[in-house]
Amino acid sequence: MPNKLTILLCSTLLAGCETAAMRDPGSPFFVIPAGTVLELKQALDVPPGQAHVKFQHGAVTGSFDDFTVGCRLNVKNLGPMTLQPERFSVTRAEVDERWEIYPTLKAFYRILYLHSAQQPEVQSLRCRYQTGGLEGRDISVPQIREALGNYFSLDIPQPQ
Template sequence: MLAHKPAIGVLVVVLLTACESSQTVRDEDSQYYSVPLGSTFALNTGITIQPDNTSVYLQFGNIETVGNIDFYKPHCKFELYTISEQARQVEPDTFTVTRIVDQREDVSLEWPRYAALAMGGYDGPVHLTYSTTMYLDSKMQPDVFRMTCKRWDWPATGEYLSINEMRQALGDYFTLTLAE
């Protein structure tokens, strides 16, 4: 039994070094580098949330109406918890990321077909929404809810947004600072 102890010790060391995190992706242009928990979004200028809305959309560094968003390009949605009949101002502040959810959702682009001529093949969604939702916390503005950055893409080759794509969508309105 004592003869096996060195072999077991070597095996444990090999297995533990195989789990080393030196392979972690830290390329801000990669879809595989996620925003770490504890990262912050600093709102650099006040944003007005229009009456009967809870959110604003940002794309190419501009605030846009949902009708002007190109859903195939990177865009972000900044949301509050509650809706109001009055316009509301979100003041410059720093929001901490407390939870992150990556998900893919179907995008419906046409009415369902009940009968069609086809030779078989793929019957899944034409596009998927690749989204990263970051839940935010602010002590000064507790109504701030979350930031969701996303785009529509092909099911087989689609990608989540990289950190730099998120920054491009947000422009000068928000500064994303990654936690260590």
């Protein structure tokens, strides 16, 4: 009987730790919920011949430093076009990791699928970085905010 009680107690403690990390937006284990809002704070130009705008260290960039979190806002059609300030609803969020070159280079992704009735051409925000082999963690909300800078805010609803 003590063995069953010990197992139950340990399982409960471990589940409690996991839940706390998953509810902390600063944790790489945080699950970004549907209903989160990504707000574009200023007009944003999509370059000619591109279907995305890249951000890193709070600035629009043409290319990424792959070893630092960078985000790409994806649209349906090729630019040029100008996106207007707006609140985009996150309909779904995904976390992924992939080996770029096994076993030495791994990429981590966080993808937010977006919806807007006024600007339906905006599809998703895809954030990514890569790191050596067994290093690295999933991308956290603070890392996304740092990559986007003052162009966007990411408003996460409070848990009920």
